[in-house]
Amino acid sequence: MPHVVVVGAGFAGLSATAELAKEGFRVTLINRHPYNTFQPLLYQVATGGLNAGDVTYSLRYFAARHAGVRFRRAAVTGIDHxxxxxxxxxxxxxxxxxxxVATGIxxxxxxxxxAAEYTMSMYTRADALKVRDTIFGSMEIIAGMSSPNTGAFTIVVVGGGATGVExxxxxxxxKTEALPMTYPELNPARVHVVLVEMGDxxxxxxxxxxxxxxxxxxVKRGVDVRLKTAITEVHPDHVDFKDGTTxxxxxxxxxxxxxxxxxxxxxGLPIGRGGRIEVNSDLRVIGHENVFALGDVSLTVDNPLPQLxxxxxxxxxFAADQIARLHRGLETEDFKYHNKGTMATIGRGDAVLQIPQGLKLKGVVAWLGWIFLHIVYLLGNRNRAQTLLNLFSRYLLPSRSSAIVGDVMETPKLKAIRK
Known part of the structure; x- marks a missing residue:
């Protein structure tokens, strides 16, 4: 059987690898980390609700469970076409x-x-842990000050998509549930959460x-939501907005x-809008008959897909199916995306869910659906059980003040002050 190399072990890479294994192909899965990360729950890691291990899964174990698949931990530096x-x-x-190629975004x-120097993101396990340790580390530093109640702590979340809202x-x-019990020295009213979105x-x-x-x-939860607000520059201790305010x-x-x-x-690949790889309707990279680009990193020029x-x-x-067709001497097909819906959680007992057939849910019902689907799509029974237990502890137990914490890390502002 032909040998297929899959670069990247996100949703697209693992989906392709599992399907190729079913078809009997020899597959080498290459990823720079020895684990897969379940990105939709990284914000829970960043806020101390889940352990990083709850949302990561061993790629060597994944390979061992699929015949003909071998895993190689490495960073790809190029392609000799x-x-x-x-x-x-x-x-x-x-x-x-x-x-x-399924390297993600x-x-x-x-x-x-x-922005690159003074902000933090949440697209990798390391990113989420850095955000978590900075948030709770800052609380520890402020709590240890002589007059912590006199200071304010402001967190700005940039982007009003699902990740930003969650x-x-x-x-x-x-701020409202954990801080009063865990950090009695702090005045919760001095902690501000601001959500900035450029759109309306x-x-x-x-x-x-x-x-x-x-x-x-x-807004009901105390978030300062600012729409039609664009950031023009980020500093260690403040941000500048397009309207001239800071x-x-x-x-x-x-x-x-x-x-x-x-x-x-x-x-040596054609790169289009957003730094994504341009592909034909069958997901083959333009100009390369035996190279496919999958998931967030691919861009179908005529019909861009959402990065979900x-x-x-x-x-x-689909790419695995097309490789099987090519191996049998058949023509490839055009990819057709089946929209199964989208969702976002707002907080405990609250979410929004939308399905193309017209169903729109909000509140507790949507939130329970969000929990169910995220548990189902997690890899590994241990991760599912541990995540369910941690979410139960966070949202349903009488005392919800506990959080998973790590090392103390300083914010860019504190680092600048100490310099």
Whole structure:
């Protein structure tokens, strides 16, 4: 059977690998980390609700469970298209008959000065842990000051999509429920959560009624929601807005946009809008008959897909099916995305859910659906059980003040002050 190399172990990469294994192909899965990360729950790690291990899964164990699959931990540095080889950072060249690029996305700072240096993101396990340790570390530092009640702590979340809304809502709950009990030295009224969105509404892909509902619920939880607000520069201790105003800040969490990794430009692939790889309707990379791009990193020029989990899973399976067709001497097909709906949680007992058939849910019912689907899509029974237990402890037990914490890390503002 032909040898297929899959680069990247997110939703798309693992979906493609599992389907290729079913078809009997020899597969080498390459990823720079030895684990898969369940990105939709990283905000729970960042706010101390889940352990990082609850949302990560061993890729060696994944490979062992699928016949014909081998895992290689390496960072890909390039592709030799003439020799059909993937170049790894350890000097090894991995040959392929077919190649699937599923490297996912990274943070897009849109060239805003200071954004890369003074903000934090949540697209990797390390990112989420850094945000968590900075938030709780800052609380520890402030609590140890001689007059902690005199100071204010402001967290700005940039981006009104699902990630930004979920993060802002969870931070608001930490402020009202965890801080009074865990940090009695602090005055919760001095902790501010600000959600900044450049557009005129939150959760743009959702129906207007759900967008308005999410906005209202965040405000009810104490989030300062600022729409039609663009940031022009980020400093260690404040941000500048397009209207000429500034806001003192302690921490800026960037959830405003994503892009393909800059290293892709060195791989000899056509790069389009958002740093994504341009593909034909069958997901083959333009100009390359045996290379596919899957998930968030791919860009179908005529019909761009949303950068969500479901399109990634579907493109992974579809690409594997097309490789099987090519191996049998058949023509490839055009990819058709089946929208199964989208959702976002606002806080405990509150979420919004929208299904294309017209069903729109909000409140507790949508929240329970959010929990169920996220548990189902997690890899590994241990992760499912542990996540369910931790979410139960966080949301349903009488005392919800406990949080998973780590090392004490300083905010960019505190680091600047100490310098």
């Amino acid at each position: 003439d020799a059909n080889e993937v170049l790894c950072d350890d000097g090894v060249r991995v040959g392929y008959d077919y190649l699937c 990274t943070t897009n700072h849109f060239g805003i000065p200071g 993060m802002a809502g969870q931070l608001a709950e930490l 509404a939150l959760l743009a892909p959702f129906d207007d009624t759900l967008r308005q509902y999410a906005h209202k619920e965040l 806001l003192p800040v302690d921490l800026v969490i960037w959830a405003a946009g994503v892009s393909g990794s800059p290293v892709l430009r060195d791989w 989990a479901q399109p990634a899973i579907q493109t992974g399976k």
